[in-house]
Amino acid sequence: MIVSTSANVNVSQLRRELLRISARYPVDVALQKENIYRKAKRLVVMDLDSTLIQMEIIDELAKLAGVGREVAKITKSAMGGEIDFRQSLVKRVSLLKGMKTGLLQQVYDNAAFTPGAKKFIRILKKLGYKTAVISGGFDFFTSRFKNDLGLDYAFANKLEVKDGLLTGRVVGAVIDSEKKADILQMIARNESISLEQIIAIGDGANDLLMLEQAGLGIAFNAQKKVREAASYSISQRNIDTILFLLGIDEKALVDIV
Ligand SMILES: [Mg+2]
Numbered sequence: 001m002i003v004s005t006s007a008n009v010n011v012s013q014l015r016r017e018l019l020r021i022s023a024r025y026p027v028d029v030a031l032q033k034e035n036i037y038r039k040a041k042r043l044v045v046m047d048l049d050s051t052l053i054q055m056e057i058i059d060e061l062a063k064l065a066g067v068g069r070e071v072a073k074i075t076k077s078a079m080g081g082e083i084d085f086r087q088s089l090v091k092r093v094s095l096l097k098g099m100k101t102g103l104l105q106q107v108y109d110n111a112a113f114t115p116g117a118k119k120f121i122r123i124l125k126k127l128g129y130k131t132a133v134i135s136g137g138f139d140f141f142t143s144r145f146k147n148d149l150g151l152d153y154a155f156a157n158k159l160e161v162k163d164g165l166l167t168g169r170v171v172g173a174v175i176d177s178e179k180k181a182d183i184l185q186m187i188a189r190n191e192s193i194s195l196e197q198i199i200a201i202g203d204g205a206n207d208l209l210m211l212e213q214a215g216l217g218i219a220f221n222a223q224k225k226v227r228e229a230a231s232y233s234i235s236q237r238n239i240d241t242i243l244f245l246l247g248i249d250e251k252a253l254v255d256i257v
Pocket of ligand 1: 047
């Protein structure tokens with residue numbers, strides 16, 4: 001629905017009001033500025049855990065390492081923005097010290113995509129969008145999901161391994177929320193795409209900077225703090241509902257699928 005507004009309308013106040021309404025009823029309300037960029041998006045960057053897949057990989061690794069409860073508690077606080085992401089990751093990875101790398105494959109094999117994820121990516125690719133996953137998780141997984149889905153880019157942390165065992169450390173700088181935003185900018189420069197033409201999707205507090213940078217930043221089934229800070233919020237089971245925000249409706253999909 002396109003609504004004309006006067007120039008002096010307070011958009012953030014209007015957005016807050018709509019968010020309040022959508023919290024009360026089982027609907028998502030998105031307020032978008034109608035301009036040339038709305039339908040000219042060219043790059044989609046996504047978080048992995050609890051966005052493209054339906055789990056937090058580090059929590060699954062921790063269960064196999066016998067530290068499931070401790071790690072899950074830290075993950076929850078980090079995603080809710082209560083604690084620093086970088087410190088939380090260093091702590092959680094340290095608890096995985098001594099874990100056999102073979103168990104990573106087991107977690108990958110049991111990972112489930114978010115409903116609609118494969119369809120979502122397939123349609124984006126058909127429409128010529130570039131796709132990227134930027135994860136605060138681990139490259140062992142993102143490289144495999146990149147392959148599975150045919151994504152253009154994948155970025156994540158690298159777990160240090162010695163003699164087939166995790167050392168409890170990551171190699172190089174941790175991909176935290178600043179780094180996620182930096183990588184988004186780097187891909188944009190690389191592809192000569194303006195930030196206005198980027199869609200970013202994520203659920204955690206460490207995605208907020210990345211969401212803010214993009215022309216369309218979407219909190220997907222996100223925690224309250226993220227939902228309220230992001231410009232757009234979707235609370236639907238299926239991730240492909242985001243296609244509607246790109247102006248791709250059911251009618252158009254008939255031609256694509
Ligand atoms: Mg996430």
